[in-house]
Amino acid sequence: MTQPLILVVEDDPDLRELMTVSLANSGYRTVEAADGDSALERFHAHAPHLVLLDIALGPHSIDGLEVCRRIRRHSDVPVAFLTTHADPVDQIVGFSSGADDYVTKPVNHRLLLARIAAILRRVNGSGRTSDPTELTAEGIELDLVARTVRVKGTPVDLTRIQFDLLVPLVEEPRRVVTREQLVERVWGQWYGTDHHLDVHLSRLRQRIVEAGGPRVAHAVRGVGYRLTS
Incomplete structure (x- = not known):
């Protein structure tokens, strides 16, 4: 190899x-x-x-x-x-x-x-062949193989981190994902301070809203984040 x-x-x-x-x-x-x-x-x-x-x-x-x-x-x-x-x-x-x-x-x-x-x-090392290859919720379409995002049919360019943050939110759009779960999915055991997560989520929201989509990563106080409010 x-x-x-x-x-x-x-x-x-x-x-x-x-x-x-x-x-x-x-x-x-x-x-x-x-x-x-x-x-x-x-x-x-x-x-x-x-x-x-x-x-x-x-x-x-x-x-x-x-x-x-x-x-x-x-x-x-x-x-x-x-x-x-x-x-x-x-x-x-x-x-x-x-x-x-x-x-x-x-x-x-x-x-x-x-x-x-x-x-x-x-x-x-991420991904299993039995996992779904596409996710859709609230007008947001994710292709997990090509790692592409569409909002109401419009392609949106996201960084790797932004894409990886969006995936668990779209997977179960009604479920609240904790900060710790997001960190573990994207960074593993270390990622920096809480500010780093907030910055990436803010940039993600901006990209999705600019494409005509909803304000994603709605904060549920004291718990975590849901796809939308």
């Missing part, structure tokens, strides 16, 4: 080398980039399974947030920020740009490898 390919985007050459050696020793293939433009070029050229992305990429480069936004225009490949920007506001902005994970430096490399493995498991 071909080992996952990870794109490492880091402007510090010593840290970039340390990360690629650590990943290679753990069985991953790697491709490197030192700035935003080369990151996007290598992303499209090599089609990595995951992107490890610094935010600050030097004074003459677009930053990692913009790199992530541009990747999200065309792909739902997992993106994990690895950065010194530790403020909660920075983390919210990072997740809002489309990131799947946000790790602050300095980081224990064993922990980083565990986070990478968890992301790749979530992406590659």
Whole structure:
């Protein structure tokens, strides 16, 4: 089996080398980039399974947030920020740009490898052949195989996280899904703070409403979320 390919985007050459050696020793293939433009070029050229992305990429480069936004225009490949920007506001902005994970430096490399493995498991290990392949509720149509969404017949582009949040809500539209159940379905045991879930749900609502659909992820106080009110 071909080992996952990870794109490492880091402007510090010593840290970039340390990360690629650590990943290679753990069985991953790697491709490197030192700035935003080369990151996007290598992303499209090599089609990595995951992107490890610094935010600050030097004074003459677009930053990692913009790199992530541009990747999200065309792909739902997992993106994990690895950065010194530790403020909660920075983390919210990072997740809002489309990131799947946000790790602050300095980081224990064993922990980083565990986070990478968890992301790749979530992406590659979901779904059973006996499960339904399409879901419909409140004018929202999900194709679970193609991972596409239509609202009243209109295609809607969602990020991987937004799609994965919508699935359990549409599966049982009358049932309340707890925050913990949503987190477990989408992120596993770790996802950050409550703000991260709120940001992704807010973006999901915005996409669905803009397409003419209902206001999804209706909050039921003290319990969780239902598809609509």
